[in-house]
Amino acid sequence: MLTSFITSPLEQFEIVTIFPISLLGLNFSLTNSSLFLLLSLFVIISFLTLSFFKISLIPTLWQLLKESLYEVTSNMVQDNLGKQGEVYFPFIFTLHLLLLTCNLIGMVPYSFTVTSHIAFTFGLSLSIFIGINIIGIQTHGIKFFSLFLPRGVPLIIVPLLVTIEFVSYIIKVFTLSIRLFANMTSGHTLLKIIAGFAWTMLSTGGLLAFFHIIPLGLLIALIGLEFGIAALQAYVFTLLTCIYLNDVLNMH
Amino acid sequence: MPQLDRIIVFTQIFWLFLVFTSLYIILIYFFFPTFLRSLKARNLVIEFNNNENNSVKIDFLLTQTIINTTLNEQVQFMKAVLLKDFALFNNINSFDLRSIDASLLDSIFYTTMYNNEVILRNIYLNSRI
Numbered sequence: 001m002l003t004s005f006i007t008s009p010l011e012q013f014e015i016v017t018i019f020p021i022s023l024l025g026l027n028f029s030l031t032n033s034s035l036f037l038l039l040s041l042f043v044i045i046s047f048l049t050l051s052f053f054k055i056s057l058i059p060t061l062w063q064l065l066k067e068s069l070y071e072v073t074s075n076m077v078q079d080n081l082g083k084q085g086e087v088y089f090p091f092i093f094t095l096h097l098l099l100l101t102c103n104l105i106g107m108v109p110y111s112f113t114v115t116s117h118i119a120f121t122f123g124l125s126l127s128i129f130i131g132i133n134i135i136g137i138q139t140h141g142i143k144f145f146s147l148f149l150p151r152g153v154p155l156i157i158v159p160l161l162v163t164i165e166f167v168s169y170i171i172k173v174f175t176l177s178i179r180l181f182a183n184m185t186s187g188h189t190l191l192k193i194i195a196g197f198a199w200t201m202l203s204t205g206g207l208l209a210f211f212h213i214i215p216l217g218l219l220i221a222l223i224g225l226e227f228g229i230a231a232l233q234a235y236v237f238t239l240l241t242c243i244y245l246n247d248v249l250n251m252h
Numbered sequence: 253m254p255q256l257d258r259i260i261v262f263t264q265i266f267w268l269f270l271v272f273t274s275l276y277i278i279l280i281y282f283f284f285p286t287f288l289r290s291l292k293a294r295n296l297v298i299e300f301n302n303n304e305n306n307s308v309k310i311d312f313l314l315t316q317t318i319i320n321t322t323l324n325e326q327v328q329f330m331k332a333v334l335l336k337d338f339a340l341f342n343n344i345n346s347f348d349l350r351s352i353d354a355s356l357l358d359s360i361f362y363t364t365m366y367n368n369e370v371i372l373r374n375i376y377l378n379s380r381i
Contacts, residue, residue, distance in 0.1 A: 026262055026266075033263075034267035038271060090276065093279065098271070098272060119260060119261040123268055
């Protein structure tokens with residue numbers, strides 16, 4: 001009975017279709033992933049509404065929290081993009097808020113982490129990448145391709161350098177998505193493994209049952225760490241989006 | 253790994269775009285004005301308070317300077333008035349011993365000349381005259 005309780009640590013990432021919708025051969029179905037995405041949208045909107053319910057000159061604590069989040073993002077955009085990045089601020093802020101909420105909702109036990117799926121993060125980063133390229137071509141025109149060729153390079157190493165620059169430019173989209181996905185997946189898997197370990201120790205009985213305290217304490221410490229990672233990865237994703245946007249807007 | 257399943261890709265991306273777009277629109281239309289109103293109002297209050305603070309500080313400094321100048325002038329005046337009578341002792345370094353001797357001699361001379369005991373006895377220290 002006990003062995004059936006402990007399942008694979010990767011089982012928590014299983015996607016279950018709740019309401020199947022199929023249109024034109026495409027799968028639009030409402031799954032638990034999209035359910036938690038909608039939940040985080042609802043949480044963001046309700047928290048913002050409640051925080052600004054009685055808006056006053058002296059802020060309430062919730063209002064202060066939301067405003068400090070706003071100022072963190074605003075400073076990030078200001079430092080990286082400067083004056084010309086103000087147009088992109090709403091996008092960056094939306095990105096930060098959504099990723100932060102998804103990551104933190106994922107930390108609730110028995111819930112689902114939306115950002116632990118490569119399809120989600122890769123879709124996000126690929127669309128950001130395409131958008132950044134469009135912005136770059138709009139701003140600089142054909143000169144945009146000088147991004148791959150720094151000034152004052154000897155002619156002999158130009159093919160090599162262009163290849164390296166091109167690859168490192170393309171690889172950004174993969175690193176951006178895999179960083180978030182791998183961090184969330186590995187963290188949640190680790191938590192599940194350690195929890196399973198503690199449970200196995202407890203169920204064997206005897207002296208081992210007493211010493212299950214050790215992995216349990218480790219688990220609590222790791223949960224704290226995971227909360228830090230959840231907030232940090234949302235910040236890093238947003239910051240790197242800003243940096244990539246800056247690369248394209250202010251070319252060397 | 254369940255993440256590498258191929259049939260779940262489209263639904264995730266579809267819901268991502270749906271949720272992201274709606275969140276973007278809702279934030280822009282409803283929440284950014286609130287954010288800006290709150291932050292800007294607070295900044296204006298801080299700016300106003302700073303200006304007020306600066307003007308009070310300037311007023312205070314001005315009053316202080318005026319008081320200082322007036323006080324110095326008056327003290328100088330008092331010093332001049334007082335030192336006219338005690339010009340002898342106005343400088344401790346150049347103590348004019350000869351003039352002190354002269355004034356002491358003068359006073360002793362006048363005392364022995366004009367202060368005889370009979371008169372002095374008739375002056376009571378606590379007299380009301």
